[in-house]
Amino acid sequence: MEPTGVPARELSDEELERQGTHAHATRNWVFLHGTAEQFAHHTERMLELEKEYLRRHPKRTWQGSAEAGGEVDEATRLRTALRGLVTQIESVLAEADPLPDKGSAAGGGGATGARGSSAGVAALLREVADAPGGRLHRLELHQAARRAGLPRADVAQLYRSDPPLLAADGADRVLTDAGKEWLAHRS
Template sequence: MDARDLSDAELERQGTRAHATRNWVFLHGTADQFRHHTERMLELEQEYLRRHPKRTWQGAGGDAAPVDRVEQIRHLLRTFGSQMEGLLAELAEAQAGASSAPAPLAAEAGLLARFAAAPDGRMHKLEAHQAARELGLRPADVARLYTQQPPLLATAGPDRFLTEDGRRRLADLQVSPV
């Protein structure tokens, strides 16, 4: 079925499945399976991006021209390589016993401010993760905003929202010299 004809839930389910099976197809599939898998995954990603441009960095660029399939694959490979390098660097840092420094206050304030500016202080989880990446917050720093006592951010299904304590913390950060 064409990706445009899928419901939002089915599009997300198929996209998640495509990403989950990517490594197996790459390592064990035939060349034809790999080619088909790549084409389908890119089709699903492009449709998701068309429907939800603010949930990924790819949609944040404004009115970019459509990219051909070869360039999409090159971009996917570059992204995969840089993500693997990042994961390896994080692993090396963790193995070296690096201490987890607290999140920079300016980045924390920036994320809380984005939540405050969103309707009802809520953002879809993917938009929230993207905002955190744009601000340079590490996943551990973002997780701490949900787990500290009292929590500054909370979850409700696929949404993330700013708590009252988060609003107070934002006001403190904006008043206090950083």
């Protein structure tokens, strides 16, 4: 099969992300309704885009989050994927929980959530503070939150607390002045 389109290595970061997002959005349709040739081409292109994205941004995906920075074995990949699914399911269940509020990651007196911890919040905020320019790409922040053991719902609270501890600046996430102050009181 002859590849078509601009090689992934030649795409800008924005175009690589756009094409990767589009490939994932159209995957189900191609799987269910496309021809065998369309499916094969789609698979090849999607893998090419993913491989290039991982090469450029290894810390933004679970595949590139190995502590040693190298390749991870299949069992580690599966274990990490399963942990990610469990975290996502727990977040969905927590959002649908009809029980009274059990606290939030950033609000109240302790900055601990139903599953999160003050230590986890501190580890995440410290990682943002220690990043180059005090900023992390949003996907790198999600990886840092996973390492810190913070569910997505608790991370979301860091943006919604009064005052917020984290803020979005385009695709980057930055520590607010309140976040710096919160972190300074726990160091």
